[in-house]
Amino acid sequence: METPNTDYINKLAGDDEDFRAQFISIIKEEFPVEKGEYLNYFNNNELKKAAEVVHKIKHKFNILGMTQAYGLAVDFEEDLKVGKTQLSQDFDAKLVTVENYIKEM
Amino acid sequence: MTCIIVDDEATARAVVAKLCKTTMGLDIVEEFSNAIDAMKYLGENTVDVMFLDIHMPTFTGIDLIKTLKDPPLIVMTTSDPQYAIEAFEYESIVDYLVKPITEERFAKTVQKIKGAMDKRSVSPSGKDEKEGGEDLYINIDRRLIKIKMNEILFVEAKGDYIDVNTETESYRVHSTLKKIKEKLPDHTFLQIHRSYIINFNKIIDIEDNSVLIKKSVIPISRSNRPELMRRLNLL
Numbered sequence: 246m247e248t249p250n251t252d253y254i255n256k257l258a259g260d261d262e263d264f265r266a267q268f269i270s271i272i273k274e275e276f277p278v279e280k281g282e283y284l285n286y287f288n289n290n291e292l293k294k295a296a297e298v299v300h301k302i303k304h305k306f307n308i309l310g311m312t313q314a315y316g317l318a319v320d321f322e323e324d325l326k327v328g329k330t331q332l333s334q335d336f337d338a339k340l341v342t343v344e345n346y347i348k349e350m
Numbered sequence: 351m352t353c354i355i356v357d358d359e360a361t362a363r364a365v366v367a368k369l370c371k372t373t374m375g376l377d378i379v380e381e382f383s384n385a386i387d388a389m390k391y392l393g394e395n396t397v398d399v400m401f402l403d404i405h406m407p408t409f410t411g412i413d414l415i416k417t418l419k420d421p422p423l424i425v426m427t428t429s430d431p432q433y434a435i436e437a438f439e440y441e442s443i444v445d446y447l448v449k450p451i452t453e454e455r456f457a458k459t460v461q462k463i464k465g466a467m468d469k470r471s472v473s474p475s476g477k478d479e480k481e482g483g484e485d486l487y488i489n490i491d492r493r494l495i496k497i498k499m500n501e502i503l504f505v506e507a508k509g510d511y512i513d514v515n516t517e518t519e520s521y522r523v524h525s526t527l528k529k530i531k532e533k534l535p536d537h538t539f540l541q542i543h544r545s546y547i548i549n550f551n552k553i554i555d556i557e558d559n560s561v562l563i564k565k566s567v568i569p570i571s572r573s574n575r576p577e578l579m580r581r582l583n584l585l
Contacts, residue, residue, distance in 0.1 A: 253450055256370060264368055271360045297407050301359055304429050307450045308361060319430075 249309035249346040269350050277304055278345055280340050296325035299336070305343060314339040322327065351467065352396075355381045356388040356411065357403035357427060362449060365425065366401045369456040376419065376460070377580075379573040385414040388440060393528060394544045395573055397422045399463055401447075404428045415440050416472050420532070423466050425459055426452065443468045486533055488523045500538070503563050505530055507545040515566070542578055543571045550581065 252300075258265035287297035290301050317339060318321035321332040353376055357363045363381050370376040381398060382388040386409050388400070402421045404411040426446040427524075444466040445459045447578060485492045486502075497516060506513045507527045514530070516520045531539070531547055541547045542561060546568050553564045559575070561568045570578060
């Protein structure tokens with residue numbers, strides 16, 4: 246199973262520990278908000294709005310080195326735009342993985 | 351070069367800001383989480399480069415570009431490479447970056463920006479070609495009054511009007527700073543505040559956040575200060 250990592254963040258930050266800390270803090274702040282927005286829209290069957298949030302979340306997958314999750318999010322975003330929801334459980338599982346990882350960062 | 355970043359994701363803005371900070375000559379003056387705020391800013395300020403996310407809710411990066419008459423150089427940022435095809439339909443777009451952006455790829459973008467800046471500065475249609483000694487006609491009470499551009503000290507916005515201050519007179523004209531800015535030569539005139547454009551050659555001195563021109567003290571806004579400082583021939 247694919248696990249998140251901080252390779253990209255570390256490379257970007259280099260020796261800049263302040264940036265690293267600040268960047269992680271932004272992820273910790275931004276991700277739960279986006280997750281909440283996504284679940285809210287999805288549960289209210291506002292699938293186009295849910296797709297907009299998936300678009301943002303997939304960037305977090307990218308930053309955390311989760312290429313498979315990113316691919317899943319790309320497909321899911323397109324599905325949601327046309328009203329398909331079959332990938333929602335897989336996507337939710339990725340959200341939980343990221344959420345757990347972020348708590349430990 | 352002055353830059354702004356427009357992206358609805360804070361992480362994406364942080365990445366671009368970090369890459370700019372580690373690059374000599376790229377000075378971030380503002381960041382925006384939506385395109386509408388950026389549009390308002392660009393209506394009153396000038397920057398060299400805009401890093402712009404294509405995919406933003408409600409008002410996209412492409413929507414923003416369509417509203418700009420005199421856009422800065424634009425670097426599009428996107429999670430989806432397919433959007434980049436549309437991006438290259440616009441002349442002012444010099445490059446696109448696919449997220450997550452790497453240092454190596456960003457370095458190539460910086461080269462493209464520098465190349466595009468050089469081209470703009472020598473372009474026959476570029477604003478820098480406008481001559482400083484030309485005349486400007488302003489409409490006051492149905493009279494067209496001729497003013498020598500090189501005699502203008504500064505222009506101040508006053509609601510729906512502008513005051514064009516010369517060595518000898520002050521003319522109140524029904525117009526906007528944006529409109530007169532388009533007529534004034536870039537190498538002589540500079541917007542230093544949302545309400546002021548100054549003739550660079552008329553500066554007597556600069557102190558903290560103000561410029562002295564003749565007997566007028568004119569404020570410098572934080573976002574316009576880097577461009578003013580860049581243009582000074584500092585010893």
